[in-house]
Amino acid sequence: MGELDDFVNDFLIETKEGLGQLENDLVALEENPQDADRLGSIFRILHTIKGSAGFLEFSTLRDISHSGEHLLGRIRNGEITLSPALSNSLFRLIDAIRELLASIEESGAEGDNSFVELKQQLGAADTKSETKVLAEPTEEKSREISEFQASDESCSDDTITVMAPADHAPDETGEFAQSDSEASGFSRDDITAMDDSKNGGYHSVQQAPEPEPPLVERLTKPPKPPLETSPPKSDSKISGSGSSASSVRVEVDLLNRLMNLVGELVLTRNRILQVTSGQQDPDILNTTQRLNQITSELQDGIMRTRMHPIGGMWQRMPRITRDVSRQCAKKVRLEIEGTETELDKSLIEGLTDPMLHLVRNAIDHGIESPNSRRLSGKPEEGRLTLRAFHEGGQVIIEIDDDGSGLDMDKIKHRAIQLGFISSEESLVMSADELQQSIFLPGFSTADQVSNVSGRGVGMDVVKTNIEQLGGVVSLKSTLGQGTVVRITVPLTLAIIPALVVTRSGDHYTIPQANVVELLRPDSVTFASNVERIHDAFVYRLRGKLLPLVELGNLLEVERPEKTMDESGAAASHLIVLRAGERHFALMVDRIIGTQEIVVKPLGVALETIGIYTGSTIMGDGSVSLILDVLGLGRRAGLFTRDEQEVIGEPESMADETLVVVERLLICEVGLNRRIGISIRSLTCVEHVARADIEYSVDEEVVQYRGGIMPLIRLSHFLMDESETNDSDSLYVVVHTAGDRHVGIVVDRVLDITDTPSGIERSADGNSPITGTAIVQDRVTDMIDPDRLIRIAGLFLPTTVGAEASQEN
Amino acid sequence: MSPSENRQFCSFLLDGMLFGVDVGDVQEGLRDQRITRVPLASSMIHGLINLRGQIVTVVDLRQCLDLPKYIGDRPPVNIIVRTRDEPMSFLADEIGDVLSVSESDFEPAPETLRGVAVDLIRGTYKLDDGLIRVLDTQQIADYVVAKAGQGQT
Numbered sequence: 001m002g003e004l005d006d007f008v009n010d011f012l013i014e015t016k017e018g019l020g021q022l023e024n025d026l027v028a029l030e031e032n033p034q035d036a037d038r039l040g041s042i043f044r045i046l047h048t049i050k051g052s053a054g055f056l057e058f059s060t061l062r063d064i065s066h067s068g069e070h071l072l073g074r075i076r077n078g079e080i081t082l083s084p085a086l087s088n089s090l091f092r093l094i095d096a097i098r099e100l101l102a103s104i105e106e107s108g109a110e111g112d113n114s115f116v117e118l119k120q121q122l123g124a125a126d127t128k129s130e131t132k133v134l135a136e137p138t139e140e141k142s143r144e145i146s147e148f149q150a151s152d153e154s155c156s157d158d159t160i161t162v163m164a165p166a167d168h169a170p171d172e173t174g175e176f177a178q179s180d181s182e183a184s185g186f187s188r189d190d191i192t193a194m195d196d197s198k199n200g201g202y203h204s205v206q207q208a209p210e211p212e213p214p215l216v217e218r219l220t221k222p223p224k225p226p227l228e229t230s231p232p233k234s235d236s237k238i239s240g241s242g243s244s245a246s247s248v249r250v251e252v253d254l255l256n257r258l259m260n261l262v263g264e265l266v267l268t269r270n271r272i273l274q275v276t277s278g279q280q281d282p283d284i285l286n287t288t289q290r291l292n293q294i295t296s297e298l299q300d301g302i303m304r305t306r307m308h309p310i311g312g313m314w315q316r317m318p319r320i321t322r323d324v325s326r327q328c329a330k331k332v333r334l335e336i337e338g339t340e341t342e343l344d345k346s347l348i349e350g351l352t353d354p355m356l357h358l359v360r361n362a363i364d365h366g367i368e369s370p371n372s373r374r375l376s377g378k379p380e381e382g383r384l385t386l387r388a389f390h391e392g393g394q395v396i397i398e399i400d401d402d403g404s405g406l407d408m409d410k411i412k413h414r415a416i417q418l419g420f421i422s423s424e425e426s427l428v429m430s431a432d433e434l435q436q437s438i439f440l441p442g443f444s445t446a447d448q449v450s451n452v453s454g455r456g457v458g459m460d461v462v463k464t465n466i467e468q469l470g471g472v473v474s475l476k477s478t479l480g481q482g483t484v485v486r487i488t489v490p491l492t493l494a495i496i497p498a499l500v501v502t503r504s505g506d507h508y509t510i511p512q513a514n515v516v517e518l519l520r521p522d523s524v525t526f527a528s529n530v531e532r533i534h535d536a537f538v539y540r541l542r543g544k545l546l547p548l549v550e551l552g553n554l555l556e557v558e559r560p561e562k563t564m565d566e567s568g569a570a571a572s573h574l575i576v577l578r579a580g581e582r583h584f585a586l587m588v589d590r591i592i593g594t595q596e597i598v599v600k601p602l603g604v605a606l607e608t609i610g611i612y613t614g615s616t617i618m619g620d621g622s623v624s625l626i627l628d629v630l631g632l633g634r635r636a637g638l639f640t641r642d643e644q645e646v647i648g649e650p651e652s653m654a655d656e657t658l659v660v661v662e663r664l665l666i667c668e669v670g671l672n673r674r675i676g677i678s679i680r681s682l683t684c685v686e687h688v689a690r691a692d693i694e695y696s697v698d699e700e701v702v703q704y705r706g707g708i709m710p711l712i713r714l715s716h717f718l719m720d721e722s723e724t725n726d727s728d729s730l731y732v733v734v735h736t737a738g739d740r741h742v743g744i745v746v747d748r749v750l751d752i753t754d755t756p757s758g759i760e761r762s763a764d765g766n767s768p769i770t771g772t773a774i775v776q777d778r779v780t781d782m783i784d785p786d787r788l789i790r791i792a793g794l795f796l797p798t799t800v801g802a803e804a805s806q807e808n
Numbered sequence: 809m810s811p812s813e814n815r816q817f818c819s820f821l822l823d824g825m826l827f828g829v830d831v832g833d834v835q836e837g838l839r840d841q842r843i844t845r846v847p848l849a850s851s852m853i854h855g856l857i858n859l860r861g862q863i864v865t866v867v868d869l870r871q872c873l874d875l876p877k878y879i880g881d882r883p884p885v886n887i888i889v890r891t892r893d894e895p896m897s898f899l900a901d902e903i904g905d906v907l908s909v910s911e912s913d914f915e916p917a918p919e920t921l922r923g924v925a926v927d928l929i930r931g932t933y934k935l936d937d938g939l940i941r942v943l944d945t946q947q948i949a950d951y952v953v954a955k956a957g958q959g960q961t
Contacts, residue, residue, distance in 0.1 A: 260861030506845065555847035603856075603865035604893050605949075605956040609848050615856055615863045623844040623856040623863055 011052050012105055013249070015097070018045045020315040023094055026087065027318040033082045042090075043072050049097065060110045061100045067122040068093045089121045091319070252345070255305055262295075262302045263598055267621050269295045306346075306492065310388045310397070311339030313348050317359060317386060324363045331370050331381040332363055338388035343395045344492035350469045351397070351489065354462040358399045358485050359384065361459075366403030366483050376480065378402065390491075397487040406477035408434055415440075424684030424734075428665060430752040435475050439463040470496070470513060498597045498616070498626065499575065501588040503551040504558060507624040508588075509597055509616055510575065514629035516583060518591060519574040526572040536637075539574065539585045546576065547584040549636040555611075579633030586632065595619075599626065611635055664753050664782075665733065666775060667746035669714050674780040676753075676773070677744070682785070683736040685749050687729045699794075702732070704741055709734070711743040712792050714783070717768050735785040742789055751776070766791060813911045817933075819904035819940055820887060823875040826940050827900070828907065828933075833945040835888040835895060837903045841866075850956045854899050857886060864888065866897040867952050869943075873925055891949035898948070907940060909933040927951065 022045045029038040050065035068090060074080050096115050103111040269291055276288045314336055325332040367373075367382030374380055385400040412426045415437050421429065429437075439459045466473045471489035490496060490513075497512040519541070521529065529540040530548060537548040552558030575586045597616040606612065611631040618624050664676035665685075686704070693700050693711065700711040711732065732743035759771040759782060768788035769781045817828030818837075843855035843866055854868040866886060870878055878884055878901055886897040913934040917926065928947055932939045 264861040506847075557845075557847045600863045602863070603896070605853055605865050605867075605953045606846060606849055606856075608956050609846070611848055612846070615844075617858050617861065617863070621858055622842045623858050625844065625846060625856075 008056060008104065008108070011056055012101055015049055015052065015101060018049060019094055019097060019101075021045060023091075023319040024315065026090055026094070027322045029082065030084075030087045030322070036076075039072065039076055043069065043076065046072065058100070058104065058110050060114050061097065061104075064093060064096055064100075064115050064119055064122075067119045071122050089118070091323070092118055093122065094319075250305070255302070258302055259306070259598075262299050263617060265295055266299055267617065267619065270619055271621075303492070303495065306344050307342040308345050308348055309340050309342050310348060310395075311336075313352050313355065314339060314386060316356075320356060320359060321363065321384060324360050325367075328364050329369060330363060330367050332367055332384050333381050335383060335385040336387075337385065341388035341390060341395060342491075343489065347395075347469055347489055347492065350465065351487070354465045354473075354487070355386075355397070355399070357462050359386070362399055362401040362403065362483065362485075366401040366405075368404050372404075395489050395491055397489070399485045399487075400482065401484075402482040405479040405481055405483050406435055406438070406475075407479060411435070411438060422684070424686065427685040427749070428679055428682055428752065435477055438475065439473070470511070495596050495598055497594055499594055500592040500618070500624070501551070501573070501575070502590045502592060503555070503588050506557070507592070507618055507622070508551070509624050509626045510577070510586075510629065511613070511626065512594060514577050514579070516576040516578050519572075519576065519585070520591075521572050521574065523572065541576070541585070547582075547636065547638060548574075548587065549584060549632070550587045552589075554632060554635055577629050577632070579629045579638060582633060582638055584633060584636065584638055597624075597626070664775065664780075666750045666753060666780065667714075667731070667733065668748040668750055669718060669746050673718065674750070674775070674778050675714065675718075675746070675769075675783050676775060676780045677733060677735075677783045677785060679752060683734045683741065686732045686734055686743070688732045688743070689729045691728070693730075702743065704734070704743070707741065709741040709743050710794050711745050712788060712794070713745045714768075714788075715745075715747075717788065717791065718781070735789070737786070737789070742785070742794060744783075744785065744788065814908055815911060815933075816906055816908050817940060817942060818887065819907050820885065820898075820900035821902040821904065822869055822873065822900055823878075826904065826935075826938060827869075828940045828942050829887070829889060829898070829945050830942075831906050833889045833891075835890055838886040838888065838897075840883055841886050841897075850952070852952050852955060857897060859888060859895065859897075862895070864895050864897050865952075866899055867948065868899050869948070870899075872928065872948060872951065874923060889945050891946055893949070896949055896952075898945075907935070909935065909940065 022042055025038045025042045025045075029035055029042065032038075046065050046069045050062050050069055053059075053061035053065060071080075071086070071090070075082055075086075080086070096113075096118050099113070100110050103109065269288075272288055273292060276284050279285060317336065318334055321332055321334040362384055363382075367384065368376070368378075370380040373382065383402045385398070387396075387398040387400060389396055408431055411434055412421075412429075415421045415434070416423050416426055420437060420440050426434070439462070463473050466487055466489065469489050471487055473485065473487050475483065475485050477483040498509040499512055499515050499518075500507055500509050502508070531538050531540065531545070537550075538545040539548040540546075550558075573588050573591045575588065575591065577584055577586055599614045600616060602612055602614055609631075611628055612625045613628040613631075614626045615623050616626055665679045665682060666674060666676050669675055688702050688711075692702050694702065696708065696710075700713070701708050702711060703709070731746050731749050733746055733749070735742045735744060753775055759773040761771040768783050768785075768791055770784045770787065771782045773780055773782065816831040818831045818834040819826055819828045821827070838857075838859075841857040843857055845855045846853055852868055852871045854866040854871075857864050857866055864886075870876070878899075880901055882902070884899045884901055885903045887900055887903060888895055888897050910933075914931055915934065916931045917929045921929065928943055928951060930942045930944045930947075932941050
């Protein structure tokens with residue numbers, strides 16, 4: 001029994017592999033129906049499945065593969081051509097085989113579905129197209145037939161090949177050694193099955209005598225030619241199975257156990273090295289050194305066993321591309337690059353679903369219908385490229401289509417409609433930021449929910465899945481030219497670089513991917529930069545206020561009454577961490593250093609805590625918890641509060657000269673004068689009608705969000721009185737500090753760009769211009785809004801409270 | 809002595825009482841393991857140990873059974889047990905012999921038993937010099953996992 005189970009298991013694994021190949025061959029054959037190699041390959045695989053199924057007494061599987069094989073035989077003979085309906089039936093056959101395999105895997109039996117309908121389809125399609133074929137010139141057909149004769153060894157009448165295994169052997173390559181020997185075992189059934197199909201065929205033969213000659217011809221042809229001509233065909237097959245012969249299937253569990261043992265060996269080696277470090281005996285030293293070396297190599301080798309080429313996962317893509325493009329009535333050519341790129345097995349598993357989704361998305365939403373492609377001057381057939389490569393110790397996967405790209409207006413509209421952003425925000429959002437918003441939950445721009453995608457649960461799931469793998473997904477799209485989705489994942493999840501820290505005597509590790517920078521301020525610097533806001537602390541770093549949390553407090557291993565000031569004076573090791581889009585500073589007792597750690601899963605009882613992603617074993621054999629930075633941030637309440645409130649506290653208005661500028665809003669003021677303002681401190685861009693401008697004392701103000709917003713005419717401060725905007729409304733860039741708004745009047749809003757690197761800083765502290773740079777080939781002055789407000793004399797810090805109470 | 813009538817239990821002490829788990833569930837007993845505590849985990853989880861490269865969760869059985877905290881000189885013993893999902897370590901004050909008991913000596917847990925113990929104690933077997941309280945390994949594992957989920961704030 002156990003032996004049979006092994007057979008079944010092997011059969012399942014090999015058949016599944018075969019099906020992948022079969023599927024790809026079929027997709028290719030559909031593209032190019034004259035491809036005799038493909039046809040031969042499909043034929044062989046189906047034949048093998050049939051043979052093994054017969055041997056293992058899976059009769060349904062045997063019968064349906066037989067029907068498929070029979071059909072293919074007729075195609076090969078040129079009796080019929082591969083019509084779309086026919087190839088659909090063949091694809092359905094593959095699905096049916098998969099279904100049967102799944103059932104066998106689960107219950108050991110084939111289940112009740114006998115796929116009568118499918119068998120009929122395979123048979124019916126047969127007769128239908130046969131009559132159609134009649135109309136075709138017979139000459140061409142017979143030429144095809146003679147071509148096919150070469151590889152023809154077991155078509156509609158299996159009896160020939162089955163009874164003549166010598167003829168048949170070179171094609172089988174021993175992939176299923178038993179199938180040959182067992183051939184005679186099922187041949188009798190085959191004959192009956194063949195008889196049935198022959199009868200079915202016979203009716204049509206009566207109407208159409210032409211297809212018959214090839215059969216006769218084949219029966220009467222000498223058996224020699226097939227032997228001579230078939231080797232080139234089987235060559236490719238042999239080389240294919242040759243590579244599989246040099247590899248061995250290993251249970252993942254076993255590999256994991258080996259990994260663990262190697263990890264232990266490494267630790268033992270480390271201890272041996274420690275023990276022998278004081279020894280002088282050259283024998284011992286040599287031996288330990290050798291042990292050291294071998295262990296490292298062993299570790300390396302074991303790690304590599306977990307790496308798989310990505311091509312395996314992509315094997316399914318041609319079929320999916322075909323199916324989806326059919327469903328969407330589109331023409332798509334799939335290109336695959338870098339199939340040999342290796343990455344960790346668990347990563348491949350985790351990436352499969354997101355990849356499938358992205359491919360579906362690209363075809364459904366990205367690539368246009370042949371018609372509209374033609375109208376926009378593109379080839380009717382769309383291109384979808386899957387690309388994988390290694391870069392900087394990471395794996396990059398791109399899904400690149402030449403479709404319509406993302407329509408920014410549509411996305412903007414949709415994002416506003418769904419309430420993700422306000423219409424004000426949409427003005428200051430860069431195209432890039434806007435593009436990333438399609439990763440928000442519930443976002444879908446599909447006008448209609450299609451069968452394939454467009455339920456609005458897509459991209460956010462993709463993003464979450466990839467982030468769970470420690471990866472990043474981004475998107476770049478050009479309207480009318482296409483979209484590239486780029487996934488970056490680490491090579492392996494099993495080993496990651498991590499920062500080791502201590503708190504209250506315990507070691508914790510933090511994935512290096514989340515670490516932005518390390519700070520070691522002395523107690524004076526620390527004290528002067530830490531600020532307390534109620535019960536929360538912030539740390540001032542280069543003009544930015546970072547939420548500051550203390551690891552001991554967060555993990556509740558220290559009494560909560562111990563304040564930041566006390567512990568801060570003693571130890572101030574700070575780590576700036578990135579949790580999603582947010583940054584925060586984490587205080588620990590000591591930062592030990594970076595090391596490569598082997599990630600081990602946590603027990604089920606600990607998964608729910610949500611603050612650890614796993615555990616690892618340190619050099620001394622002790623267990624260390626891996627902190628989940630996102631979880632830490634969440635626990636610290638980082639995501640419950642709006643970032644603006646923390647960063648925009650009045651303190652940030654103090655005399656900071658160096659402002660960390662990230663993205664710039666480019667505006668035009670006066671005649672051809674360009675200025676750039678960091679969008680960090682900006683809330684939105686508003687249109688203000690001139691008529692709405694009121695006056696308070698000698699200031700221009702407007703009513704804004706239920707309060708009074710003073711306006712600053714930028715032109716007044718740039719010694720350039722000429723405002724070129726003479727329309728009825730002004731562009732007002734709203735700057736927010738705390739709960740105060742200030743409107744900066746500009747003539748035109750031009751663009752949002754990245755901050756250029758080469759800014760020439762200006763030394764003049766009395767000008768709002770902090771520097772000058774060349775942005776988009778134009779000289780652009782950088783404006784610091786805080787400084788502008790100070791120079792304009794608007795609500796100096798001392799009067800903030802007074803003014804605020806007056807207003808309300 | 810037919811095997812169906814005899815059961816073997818790995819015995820251990822908790823707060824002066826003799827407990828046991830099915831000997832088939834027990835992988836090994838270990839003393840002097842370095843235990844890494846897990847902040848914010850439920851009090852039933854004592855920490856993590858490194859069992860030849862595998863990370864094993866250590867369950868504080870005293871906490872599970874609402875017994876007072878252990879204050880002994882000797883470090884507690886990790887009894888590594890197999891559960892459905894993963895091995896776990898049950899922390900006991902002291903490990904004892906494997907005891908062979910007759911099924912006829914089985915008594916179900918008394919109806920007056922209260923609290924969590926009802927689910928965790930399968931019953932008792934009468935011994936010559938006392939009782940052995942038999943714990944259900946899988947029940948304890950499930951209980952710890954369930955409580956860990958609830959304890960989350």
